[in-house]
Amino acid sequence: MESERQAPAAATKTHATVAKPMLRVLAGEAVWPPPMWLMRQAGRYLPEYREVRAQAGDFIALCTSPELAAEVTLQPIRRYGMDGAILFSDILMVPWAMGQPLRFAEGEGPQLEPVRDAAAIGALDPSAVVANAAPIFETVRLVRGALDAHAQKTTLIGFAGSPFTVACYMVEGHGSRDFATARGMAYAEPGLFGTLIRTLVQATTDYLLAQAAAGAEALMLFDSWAGMLSPSQFRRWVIEPTGQILRNIRKVNAGIPVIGFPRLAGPMLAEYAQRTGVQCLGVDTSMDLRWAASAVAPTQALQGNLDPLALVAGGMALEAEARSILGTMRGRPFVFNLGHGIEKVTPPEHVSALVRLVRTG
């Protein structure tokens, strides 16, 4: 879309999806009150999620059981009427689908068999992702079918991790404060690290396009650890691969909007916004929204950035933070969200209070 102000909804009614508030925002329109959803909105803070999770057994089984994964995707939509439904899966399902052994150990987070040399990286099979991730695309089909059946205005969001963040876990083998092994490899063996990133660009392109073909209406790239990089490394390992994925997607799917979330990017957000081709920028809690609005094009949407801990606290602290965000973003294409994933200790009724507050603008 060329300008902030769009034709009235009536003029575009022939395309039912255009009326969905989140898609209008991603197309550059300042819809008010803003559409909202929350990162990690399906998860352990919801008793109904914990029930299905227990039924599924382990986390990967849940991600690869289409009926159960569709059910947990829809739980926060039923409970809160969110404008966005994010596919229930995980960014590490791409390495899993390329053949890297993965498990989610209780209380320890993800554990992967690290890939640190040419043999291990060469053994990864990006061309196997679409076949191995078939149950995940089936989840997308089921969720989209359920949303369409109820003529819901909720937008179905597909996602992947960005190559850099996924590579961090693949090289390190687990979560880390600083991902020093992965970032060290990027400096010491840029050719090898580059091979891993290129493998991930291919796998991620295919994976996202398959989600779009199955019914995802928007896509999001999570780059949780982008903010650890120096500016030159950020250009090389975040902006370039993300831009490549966007160009690859555009060759096949000209229209699907993409949200990029380079967490803790700071002032590098401006270059990321200009050069990657994303329609919307996810902004983390640390970022001043007024600055972010000045750093991106007026038709580029912003999404964020309530502190997940304000949502845990609730009450006046939550209200003040949420109102400040709304006041700053009024008049711009904006999707209300958290600045990072919801905390598992979040009282579900605080989410209800937030939804009421945002809905009244």
Ligand SMILES: Cc1c2[nH]c(c1CCC(=O)O)Cc1[nH]c(c(CCC(=O)O)c1C)Cc1[nH]c(c(CCC(=O)O)c1C)Cc1[nH]c(c(C)c1CCC(=O)O)C2
């Ligand atoms: C880095 C990252 C991961 N996964 C993800 C990221 C990027 C966003 C971020 O920075 O938080 C993204 C993600 N993970 C999950 C989703 C599902 C959709 C949603 O947002 O509701 C999404 C979009 C489910 C999940 N992914 C995970 C859970 C918890 C598993 C469980 O239920 O036991 C869920 C609901 C596990 C996971 N997955 C990952 C870690 C580090 C962990 C362990 C930490 C934790 O347990 O919260 C990797």
